[in-house]
Amino acid sequence: MTEHGIGVSVKRKEDRRFLTGNGNYTDDINRPGQTYAYFLRSQVAHAEINGVDTSAAEKADGVVAVFTGADLAADEVGGLPCGWGLTFQNGDPMVEPAHPALAQGKVRHVGDAIAVVVAETKKQAKAAAQLIEADLNGLPAVVDMKKAIEGGTLVHDEAAENTCYDWAIGEKADVDAAFDGADHVTSIDIVNNRLIPNAIEPRVALAEYEAASGDYTLYTTTQNPHVIRLLMGAFVLQIPEHKLKIVAPDVGGGFGSKIFHYAEEAVLTWASAKVGRPIKWTAERSESFMTDAHGRDHVTHAELALDKEGTFLGLRVQTLANMGSYLSTFAPAVPTYLHATLLAGVYTTPLIYANIRAVFTNTVPVDAYRGAGRPEATYLLERIVSKAAREMGIDQVEIRRKNFIPSDAFPYQTPVALQYDSGDYEATLSAALEAADVDGFAGRREAAARDGKLRGLGYSTYIEACGVAPSAVAGALGARAGLYESAVVRVHPTGSVTVFTGTHSHGQSHETTFAQLVSEQLGVDFEAVDVVHGDTSKIQFGMGTYGSRSLAVGGEAILRAANKIVDKGRKIAAHILEASEADIEFADGSYTVKGTDKAMAFGEVALAAYVPHNYPHETLEPGLEESAFYDPLNFTFPGGCHVCEVDVDPDTGVVDVVNFTAVDDVGRVINPMIVEGQVHGGVTQGIGQALLENAVYDENGQLLSGSYMDYTMPRADDVPSYHVSTEETLCAHNSLGVKGVGEVGAIGSTPAVINAVVDALAEKGVTDVPLPASPQNVWRAIQEAGA
Amino acid sequence: MSGFNYHKASDVADAAGKSSSDDALPLAGGMTILPSIKLGLSDPSDLVDLAGIGDLKGVSVDGDTVTIGAMTRHADVAGSADVQQAIPALAALAGGIGDAQVRNRGTLGGSIANNDPAADYPAACLGLGATIVTSNREIAADDFFKGLFETALDAGEIITAVKFPVPAKAAYEKFPNPASRYALVGVFVSDGPAGTRVAVTGAGVNGVFRQGDMEAALGGSFSADALEGISVSEGDMASDLHAASDYRAHLVGVIAKRAVAAAAG
Numbered sequence A: 001m002t003e004h005g006i007g008v009s010v011k012r013k014e015d016r017r018f019l020t021g022n023g024n025y026t027d028d029i030n031r032p033g034q035t036y037a038y039f040l041r042s043q044v045a046h047a048e049i050n051g052v053d054t055s056a057a058e059k060a061d062g063v064v065a066v067f068t069g070a071d072l073a074a075d076e077v078g079g080l081p082c083g084w085g086l087t088f089q090n091g092d093p094m095v096e097p098a099h100p101a102l103a104q105g106k107v108r109h110v111g112d113a114i115a116v117v118v119a120e121t122k123k124q125a126k127a128a129a130q131l132i133e134a135d136l137n138g139l140p141a142v143v144d145m146k147k148a149i150e151g152g153t154l155v156h157d158e159a160a161e162n163t164c165y166d167w168a169i170g171e172k173a174d175v176d177a178a179f180d181g182a183d184h185v186t187s188i189d190i191v192n193n194r195l196i197p198n199a200i201e202p203r204v205a206l207a208e209y210e211a212a213s214g215d216y217t218l219y220t221t222t223q224n225p226h227v228i229r230l231l232m233g234a235f236v237l238q239i240p241e242h243k244l245k246i247v248a249p250d251v252g253g254g255f256g257s258k259i260f261h262y263a264e265e266a267v268l269t270w271a272s273a274k275v276g277r278p279i280k281w282t283a284e285r286s287e288s289f290m291t292d293a294h295g296r297d298h299v300t301h302a303e304l305a306l307d308k309e310g311t312f313l314g315l316r317v318q319t320l321a322n323m324g325s326y327l328s329t330f331a332p333a334v335p336t337y338l339h340a341t342l343l344a345g346v347y348t349t350p351l352i353y354a355n356i357r358a359v360f361t362n363t364v365p366v367d368a369y370r371g372a373g374r375p376e377a378t379y380l381l382e383r384i385v386s387k388a389a390r391e392m393g394i395d396q397v398e399i400r401r402k403n404f405i406p407s408d409a410f411p412y413q414t415p416v417a418l419q420y421d422s423g424d425y426e427a428t429l430s431a432a433l434e435a436a437d438v439d440g441f442a443g444r445r446e447a448a449a450r451d452g453k454l455r456g457l458g459y460s461t462y463i464e465a466c467g468v469a470p471s472a473v474a475g476a477l478g479a480r481a482g483l484y485e486s487a488v489v490r491v492h493p494t495g496s497v498t499v500f501t502g503t504h505s506h507g508q509s510h511e512t513t514f515a516q517l518v519s520e521q522l523g524v525d526f527e528a529v530d531v532v533h534g535d536t537s538k539i540q541f542g543m544g545t546y547g548s549r550s551l552a553v554g555g556e557a558i559l560r561a562a563n564k565i566v567d568k569g570r571k572i573a574a575h576i577l578e579a580s581e582a583d584i585e586f587a588d589g590s591y592t593v594k595g596t597d598k599a600m601a602f603g604e605v606a607l608a609a610y611v612p613h614n615y616p617h618e619t620l621e622p623g624l625e626e627s628a629f630y631d632p633l634n635f636t637f638p639g640g641c642h643v644c645e646v647d648v649d650p651d652t653g654v655v656d657v658v659n660f661t662a663v664d665d666v667g668r669v670i671n672p673m674i675v676e677g678q679v680h681g682g683v684t685q686g687i688g689q690a691l692l693e694n695a696v697y698d699e700n701g702q703l704l705s706g707s708y709m710d711y712t713m714p715r716a717d718d719v720p721s722y723h724v725s726t727e728e729t730l731c732a733h734n735s736l737g738v739k740g741v742g743e744v745g746a747i748g749s750t751p752a753v754i755n756a757v758v759d760a761l762a763e764k765g766v767t768d769v770p771l772p773a774s775p776q777n778v779w780r781a782i783q784e785a786g787a
Numbered sequence B: 001m002s003g004f005n006y007h008k009a010s011d012v013a014d015a016a017g018k019s020s021s022d023d024a025l026p027l028a029g030g031m032t033i034l035p036s037i038k039l040g041l042s043d044p045s046d047l048v049d050l051a052g053i054g055d056l057k058g059v060s061v062d063g064d065t066v067t068i069g070a071m072t073r074h075a076d077v078a079g080s081a082d083v084q085q086a087i088p089a090l091a092a093l094a095g096g097i098g099d100a101q102v103r104n105r106g107t108l109g110g111s112i113a114n115n116d117p118a119a120d121y122p123a124a125c126l127g128l129g130a131t132i133v134t135s136n137r138e139i140a141a142d143d144f145f146k147g148l149f150e151t152a153l154d155a156g157e158i159i160t161a162v163k164f165p166v167p168a169k170a171a172y173e174k175f176p177n178p179a180s181r182y183a184l185v186g187v188f189v190s191d192g193p194a195g196t197r198v199a200v201t202g203a204g205v206n207g208v209f210r211q212g213d214m215e216a217a218l219g220g221s222f223s224a225d226a227l228e229g230i231s232v233s234e235g236d237m238a239s240d241l242h243a244a245s246d247y248r249a250h251l252v253g254v255i256a257k258r259a260v261a262a263a264a265g
């Protein structure tokens, strides 16, 4: 291990600019002649558009142009594409309605864009938008999924019963038979609450067109610039890749919400050519609430069949998954491919059947949000397992241990398509029991009771699939793109290194982790390695960052490119040192001839590659730059155990998280500090979902929780200091042995919190509390149990 | 937002004059009015800044009355040794408003002039039987708060100070709205020269109010036990996504008992 190598908590390179206020975010960028866009948005959830009169707005001060959906249609601008295609059980393709970038014919959610005003200043654009007269004919809003599937009002005429798809996995008859033979069946109804991502940096776009060259540039707050280039260029605007540059500079958090291709990006890029000037749009916070894709929002009924010892025999799941008003980029994949395939969890449940019905409603589109599908799967599993244990009088830890996939059973094929490569669930469980001082819980519970508080302990033993993803598997499951990653390692003549990665860092610390990796691999100083990301004109290609894929897929690509550098260097060194290639060893940044003191430093080899006076020209090109594309053979499977301890005030329903322990297996850890930080953030989001956050619509489709006055984000004083640690089993199919850490915190934590609340309230007769366990919801659960 | 004229008032009379027209408003800490303008909820033609008027700021204690200038910031009330000594419940209340930034800008006068139904200070004014001093008169707190965002103030009438009688016992207990952290239910109780008072903020459909049944019970015995069995009418309670009226009614009982227990100490 070197000072900055793998396994060291190196301080983050990126913090020099972030902590000194020198980050460069999209809104910091300004272009000569820049104008500003303001989007007029629907204030009603569902209406026919009879007409949009922009004449007064066009004449307002400073207005450059006003565009509506009709203008896009006239220019044959395409709708926003969906990146996944699912099927109905009978094989019919999912219903995939048009998603115009500016509404055409109907508005379908509060916040749907009706028109855009381009003006000299932001204020002028906003003022002019108030002069647009949209003649809307209001329709009833479809909000509740259970009502939506009864038919009646349709969000899209072509989607009967508002259904996008009705999909299933598993053999229903076999699973039903397991239930018939079961000694005990536990069932649970879950509403997995809708969340609003709330990245601290709102979405921003700045588009520019150069008439002389025909080149477009879009600066945008995205997690995957190449994917935006592909989706927007090929499907929406028909701009070929070589004429379209996407730049995603520093991005202030995404959590999934900045993966997707959004309407504003396409409208601005198109309009920048129409008006011949750069156009910037910066979302206001209230716009973020009603236009950033929301997360979660499942309604699930699940049943677990057990024998009399508590061994799981089968699992049956029925889920309604809210798609919102249009299909966002990855939306169909979340409840199926990222949720239903995770329903084995860490358990040997032999038979699983899941039926997923995706539903359109007049709400903001729903898509991947930190964890995406896996939190929903983990939540239902860990809740139903805890409930079953309680019903059968089995200890919470015991029921889990009894059903764990044993550590010697890997590779393990689950009944729902995935094959787990490695793991040791007993190791993370026993470490967590110790770190959480579970033995001392009874004493702490008594002490809390003396203060009038009900103390509870809750567990979650979880697994997730990340390192998204093997392209062949994703393709078989409906992905319309590959999910490999690419890297270029460029060694400069004096031996310093620039790494180009197709992943994108918006809080994940790639600039540090990847530099550690390359520094260790090439034996060059950590400070001599810089990482470049987020610009399609600099980066060869990439699929971006989501699904905890950056290290497991992107890091592996970097490693492979670095290994090619080492190999080429070996050829150069062999030539110069006049030895056979087989006799050259590379270690600690130095090529040596085996058994001799003849050596060349890595930097000298680099110089020789660029000043090739003495060089094997017949067999080798000069220069020292290599690229690699890496498509993983399997997902990676981080897992672990979270233990939560809460105090509940029975008089008010307030839940206080007093202890939280997370022991995660994320494979090899490159930078422990960064891993800990990722877990802290994820756990805080998970506690947020458990206790605080909730996107609420009224029956008319108005977003009641449309600002921080009503949407409860977790704050520092809502959470305790966490006990975070890792246990390592290595990923079996990438050479680093890494699994990924970006989402584990948000996936594992939520059920641990709610299981703790239910444990605390068990003596009051409570068996379930809804998400979020807000004071009112908890108080009501107590009242209902006592009634 | 269509823009407004900014005036810096030289004294109270100047402020009253400049803010007497229909579309003009006094400006104190700006913590409420500026966000309202930005959100398009308010569109004044003129803002008359009170910040330059020296005699509107500060705390003075005179016998059994604490007088606080209208432009005194929440942070200054919270940090005032005089307030902490004379009415610790009031200092604690001010220290629990919003966050540090809000407390460093927001003022007593701005808070009660605004009379947000979830604001804290109205509970203190009503719960202590304070007197609101304005540019032309003195108004008893009992006559000042007139419902949601409504007060007895006339156009162009400037609050200059609030006079709080020093109680024998007092406490404020706040149950924050989880999101906004304004009061979902806040109860100010006191026993002293202004009688036995229970003022409730955050909960009522018409904003801050006095809970008569509780006051009567506490008049007999100032103890949490005295409140046992008193039910608060659901019909008078506000309802929103954080708390339906039955839950709010329940909370008023719980929070009042906690306030009394704290005051009885």
Ligand SMILES: Cc1cc2nc3c(=O)[nH]c(=O)nc-3n(C[C@H](O)[C@H](O)[C@H](O)COP(=O)(O)OP(=O)(O)OC[C@H]3O[C@@H](n4cnc5c(N)ncnc54)[C@H](O)[C@@H]3O)c2cc1C
Pocket: B025, B026, B027, B028, B029, B030, B031, B032, B033, B034, B050, B070, B071, B096, B097, B098, B099, B102, B105, B106, B107, B108, B109, B110, B111, B112, B113, B114, B116, B118, B119, B120, B121, B153, B157, B158, B159, B160, B180, B181, B182, B183
């Ligand atoms: C994030 C945040 C959190 C908050 N949390 C809380 C909380 O927990 N509890 C709480 O009680 N409040 C809270 N507030 C409100 C805060 O206390 C405000 O400061 C207060 O309501 C208004 O005071 P101001 O001095 O800023 O008034 P301004 O915003 O300047 O004015 C408010 C209104 O009062 C009028 N006005 C101001 N001064 C006078 C005067 N002397 N005479 C006549 N009219 C006047 C103005 O014309 C205006 O209509 C919060 C505010 C924010 C932004």
